[in-house]
Each structure stands twice: as structure tokens, then as C-alpha cells.
Amino acid sequence: QVQLVESGGGLVQAGGSLRLSCAASGIIFSIHDMGWYRQAPGKQRELVAAITSGGSTNYADSVKGRFTISRDNAENKVYLQMNSLKPEDTAVYYCAAKSSLALRFGSWGQGTHVTVSS
Secondary structure, three states, X not given: OOEEEEEOOEEEEOOOOEEEEEEEEOOOHHHEEEEEEEEOOOOOOEEXXXXXXXXXXXXXXXXXXXXXXXXXXXXXXXXXXXXXXXXXXXXXXXXXXXXXXXXXXXXXXXXXXXXXXX
């Protein structure tokens, strides 16, 4: 059974930083693509950043240059380093996983709240 457990969310002032972590179990982590999504109140869930099993990354335009996704295959973890945070980054952040052969992310964590105050 796939389990994704996020941590690291919290309250931070605008301009500050947070590092989110996601611990994965129940999957062969090294062959899975991993992603971070977020959902703000009243908005649809959106992809923030993703990293393939091979280490290629992509980012939403709104976070490019501020957020960095990385993975540690030895620890079965994926991280999201968030710098220069803005109030509009406030959302619930979700970790997601998919087999590198799958088209869509199909496994999800429970989410961690990030609140950025102005």
C-alpha cells in the first residue's frame, strides 16, 4: 500500500522560506516520478513542481526561481524548498507519486498547510 506523508508546513512571513518533505513507502521509490501540488481555498489543485525518476524537473511558472524540488532515493523522500514566499503561495501542499510509465499522478499524501502572512 502506497503511503505518502508530508511534513514541514507552517506559518511564515512573506519573504521567508520553508522546506517541505514527503516520505514515501510501499513503492519502489527510484522508479517513480514525484510531484508537489497545492490547493488554495476556492481554487483547483495545481501542479507546483515535479521530478522524474531520472531527476528531471519542471515547475509552475509562478514558482520558478523560488522553489526547488529534489529527491533522495536512498531515503525514499522528496523535498520542496520554498524561498521568497508570497501570500499567494498559501495553500495545502500535497505530495504525489506515479510510476514513470503512468500518465497521471495517482497516489497522494494527506497534505500539509502552508500559510504565508503579508
